Amino acid sequence: MPKSRGRRKPSGAKKPVRRAPGPQRLSDRVLPEARALHVSTGDVLQAEVWASGVLGAAWSAAGMTEREPEETLCLEVAGRASTRPSASGLAAVAALERVTPGRSRSMLRGTVEILAESQPLPTWFGEPEHRAVRAWCAVDVWDSERVLFIAYDGPVPHTLMVQVDEVGGTLLGKLALLAPNAALAWEDMHEPDAVPMPLTEQPVEDTLSDLAAGLRVTDMTWPRQDDPDFIELRALAWARSRDHLPDWPDHQPLDTGERERLLDSFTASGVRATEQGDTDVLRSLGELFLDYGENYLSRGPLAWSPSQVAIFLGDWLPRKAVLDRDQRRLLPDALEQWVRFALTERGVAPKWITPVAAAVKTHMPGFRAAFDDSSAWGPAKQAAAALTARGVDPRDRNAVDAALRALNAEQLAHRLSTPLDSQDT
Numbered sequence: 001m002p003k004s005r006g007r008r009k010p011s012g013a014k015k016p017v018r019r020a021p022g023p024q025r026l027s028d029r030v031l032p033e034a035r036a037l038h039v040s041t042g043d044v045l046q047a048e049v050w051a052s053g054v055l056g057a058a059w060s061a062a063g064m065t066e067r068e069p070e071e072t073l074c075l076e077v078a079g080r081a082s083t084r085p086s087a088s089g090l091a092a093v094a095a096l097e098r099v100t101p102g103r104s105r106s107m108l109r110g111t112v113e114i115l116a117e118s119q120p121l122p123t124w125f126g127e128p129e130h131r132a133v134r135a136w137c138a139v140d141v142w143d144s145e146r147v148l149f150i151a152y153d154g155p156v157p158h159t160l161m162v163q164v165d166e167v168g169g170t171l172l173g174k175l176a177l178l179a180p181n182a183a184l185a186w187e188d189m190h191e192p193d194a195v196p197m198p199l200t201e202q203p204v205e206d207t208l209s210d211l212a213a214g215l216r217v218t219d220m221t222w223p224r225q226d227d228p229d230f231i232e233l234r235a236l237a238w239a240r241s242r243d244h245l246p247d248w249p250d251h252q253p254l255d256t257g258e259r260e261r262l263l264d265s266f267t268a269s270g271v272r273a274t275e276q277g278d279t280d281v282l283r284s285l286g287e288l289f290l291d292y293g294e295n296y297l298s299r300g301p302l303a304w305s306p307s308q309v310a311i312f313l314g315d316w317l318p319r320k321a322v323l324d325r326d327q328r329r330l331l332p333d334a335l336e337q338w339v340r341f342a343l344t345e346r347g348v349a350p351k352w353i354t355p356v357a358a359a360v361k362t363h364m365p366g367f368r369a370a371f372d373d374s375s376a377w378g379p380a381k382q383a384a385a386a387l388t389a390r391g392v393d394p395r396d397r398n399a400v401d402a403a404l405r406a407l408n409a410e411q412l413a414h415r416l417s418t419p420l421d422s423q424d425t
Contacts, residue, residue, distance in 0.1 A: 030054055031089050031092055032088070037095055094108075131154050132208060140305075142304065164210070166298050167308055169221070175230050196352070309360055339360065
């Protein structure tokens with residue numbers, strides 16, 4: 001006899017457990033999104049941009065220790081497309097195959113061949129690769145920013161534009177796809193009062209090598225570049241330039257003779273300083289500026305710009321350098337003289353040297369505040385300050401080594417004799 005609807009369930013009956021769905025993975029969304037790739041109005045460049053955006057999302061979301069997020073995504077998409085074959089799955093795999101890193105291409109190509117036995121291929125499948133035919137570069141007068149234009153022919157002619165920022169190290173900013181002749185309109189688009197960035201044509205291979213080198217360094221920078229256009233077109237840019245990736249450049253220090261020439265010329269040009277009897281102090285600061293330029297200015301030791309001055313005064317100098325009283329007193333005039341001297345050596349017009357010199361005055365108050373904040377000093381500067389306070393000559397290697405051993409022993413003894421709870425506070 002059937003139970004009545006109002007009858008209570010036995011006390012031992014278990015209620016069904018509803019499990020919350022797990023977080024959706026990127027590969028879960030790829031196949032549904034790929035349906036638009038199979039329509040007859042689509043073209044191969046749209047497919048490449050779509051695939052580049054998918055790979056960019058995987059790269060952007062990956063943790064610092066994840067080494068192959070794009071390859072993992074390609075494996076997942078290929079697996080899902082093979083499990084439930086569909087036209088959209090085939091289109092997704094075929095689009096990824098055009099722009100994915102080389103290690104995944106053969107796997108994706110094999111998946112396309114299998115799926116094509118039962119599913120219709122996209123209308124754009126089989127189109128030839130886009131081929132770079134011309135390239136240009138626009139560089140500002142300080143060599144701190146440049147814009148690359150690479151023109152492509154093929155199924156859908158277009159121009160790839162790349163913005164490269166050299167302030168604080170190489171970093172790619174914007175990536176964009178423009179009309180085929182966009183580079184030729186650069187002069188018209190550039191504001192008359194803006195910092196000059198003349199456009200010159202250059203070899204395609206050199207420009208692609210510049211692009212690949214910039215992508216490599218940008219990929220290594222943390223936190224990752226988060227510009228939406230960069231994320232969308234990063235994989236496409238890599239696909240176009242990966243074969244031109246150069247070896248890591250060797251550090252080329254200045255020739256000793258050239259280094260001495262620069263320092264002699266700079267010291268001789270510092271008329272106000274030499275009249276005050278500060279020739280040695282001025283030269284020591286010149287050596288500091290030149291050392292910084294050799295190690296931190298990616299376009300050369302004399303490539304100063306307003307932004308480079310800001311980083312030097314606002315970040316590097318307060319954290320890294322130890323200056324005595326005379327050096328601090330002379331620093332504002334010496335740095336202004338140095339940037340004028342350096343940019344004159346590079347052939348920069350006086351009109352565009354003035355903003356760099358003005359940046360010294362602008363950022364000097366911030367330097368003074370940061371320089372006196374010992375909590376922001378790096379370990380090397382903390383040790384150097386301690387040695388200076390003890391009267392140790394930094395040029396005496398034996399005295400420095402002995403003082404560092406004594407300093408380390410004192411710090412260790414202090415930690416051993418201090419209770420742990422006191423150390424935490």
